[in-house]
Amino acid sequence: MSTTDAPPVVKPQVLEFFAGIGLARIGLEQAGFQVAWSNDYEPDKQALYQGHFRDGDEHTFVLGDIGAVAGSDLPQDASLAWASSPCTDLSLAGGRAGLAGRESSAFWQFARLLDELGARRPEVVVLENVVGLATSHGGADLTAAVRAFNGLGYxxxxxxxxxxxxxxxxxPRLFLVGAQHPPADGAVPCPELRPDWLQRPFEDPTLVTHQAGLPPLPPLRSTGLTALLEDVPRSDxxxxxxxxTQAFLGSLSPVQAARVRDLRGAPGVQRRTAYRRTRHGVAVWEVRADDIAGCLRTARGGSSKQAVVEIAGGGVRVRWMTPREYARLMGAGDYDLSGARTNQALYGFGDAVATPVVAWLATHYLRPLVSRSMRTVAADRSSPRLAPVRS
Structure with missing residues (x-):
């Protein structure tokens, strides 16, 4: 058979829940998946998503509450379901209502749709959320999420x-990876991936869990921000x-002021990010000591946005971080921002998952897991799936 006669490569199909502006999709597609269906309830995010991807008929984006979606509305041949569910009620910035909160309870709608898919549910599912999920309600919310996936056969x-x-x-983020045909246990302990504070699900005999062997992670970075910042002219x-600017400097604590003073005495141009905190009821600015950004957040008020501090020749200049800088810091530097409003873009990126994290997880874990599961099913169609655990 000539190369021109070779059958086309069939990419595993993905259902993308709580899609936001599509950063998870970028990472998944870098690993060889094809996102066929997506959902989000915010029109501003949908506008950014569709402006970037410009899909044809091969992709469906459903705008609206996930609670209005039925299992029969979903493609029936997906191999992976990805859910970056709302974290508002799990984060420190939220009310810590947990999975029972108004927004984070959307997880249960995701579980409902998987249940409604029945035997056609994807072989692999992923839930991405903030690390607060691990401690919410003393760990009970994480246990409930794992148990819900167990009940669906994962x-x-x-x-x-x-x-x-x-x-x-x-x-930092948590990822729950559910598999109907999990890899055999025996993963080499990896405290970076599964630290001590994350051992509770694995130690609970009432839960069905596994640990996949994965390659070593890249080291934590302490530099690189400066290289990603835009060159904004002094006249801008x-x-x-x-x-x-003086009000900014005047709000610094003695420790923060000393940090800026040291940077003013350093040679060349120094750049750092800064963010507002409330200390003893007073709004103050804090400047990072290293050449990285703090966690980008949604632009719901000035305290959520990060500023760029540039120090050169003893002088200090300050400005808000730009949408393009947000995109670069999320690993999506070439994202199409044409026509996007500033706060629309900041909100979209601040409420997303970093693209290279998804690409690493998808390349080293999800794609091999999907391929292995597909081979298992093909080899023995009568092989029973993991028995559902019903409470």
């Missing part, structure tokens, strides 16, 4: 990954005026 692995291993941004109006 063994679950729980992983901790920080985007700082791939980009100069501190962004985005730099804060003298009065606002």
């Amino acid at each position: 063994s679950v692995d729980v992983l901790f990954l920080d985007a700082r291993r791939f980009v100069p941004q501190s962004r 109006a985005r730099w804060w005026d003298a009065e606002r």
Whole structure:
């Protein structure tokens, strides 16, 4: 058979829940998946998503509440379901209502749809969320999520990954990987992926879990921010005026002021990120000591946004971080931002998962797991799936 007669490569299909602006999709497709169906409830995110991907008929984006979606509405031949479910009620910034909260309870709608798919549910599922899921309600919410996947026939692995291993941004996240045909246990202990504080699900005999062997992670980064920042001219109006800059400097604690003073004495141009905190009821600015960004957040008020501090020749300039810088720090530097409003873009990127983290997980874990599962099913169609665990 000639190469021109070779059959086309069939890529595993993905259902993308809580899709946001599609950063998970970028990482998944870098690993050889094809996202066939996506859902989100925010029109601004949908506009960014569709403006970037410009899909044809091969992709469906459903705008609206996931609670209005039925299992019969979904493609029936997907191999992977990815869910970056709302983290508002699990994060420190939220009310810590957990999976029962108004937004984070959307997880249960995701589980409902998997249940409605029945025997056609994907072989592999992923839930991505903030690390607060591990401690929410004393760990009960994480246990409930694992148990819900068990009830649908999935063994679950729980992983901790920080985007700082791939980009100069501190962004820790949890990933629950559910598999109907999990790999055999025996993974080499990896405290970076499964630290001591994440052992509770694996030690609970009432849960069905596994641990996949994965390659070593890249080291945590402490530099790289400066290289990603835009070159904003001194005359640009985005730099804060003298009065606002002085107010910024005046809000610094003695420790923070000393940090800036040391940077002013350093040679060349120094750049750092800064963010506002409330200390003893007073809003103050804090400047990072290293050349990375803090965790990007949604632009819901000024305290959620990060500023760029540039120090050169003893002088200090400050401005807000730009949408393009957010995109670069999320590993999606070439994302199409044409026509996007500033806060629309900041919100979209601040509420997303970093692309290279998804690409690493998909390349080293999800794609091999899907391929292995497909071979298992093909070899023995009568092989029973993991017995559902019903409470």
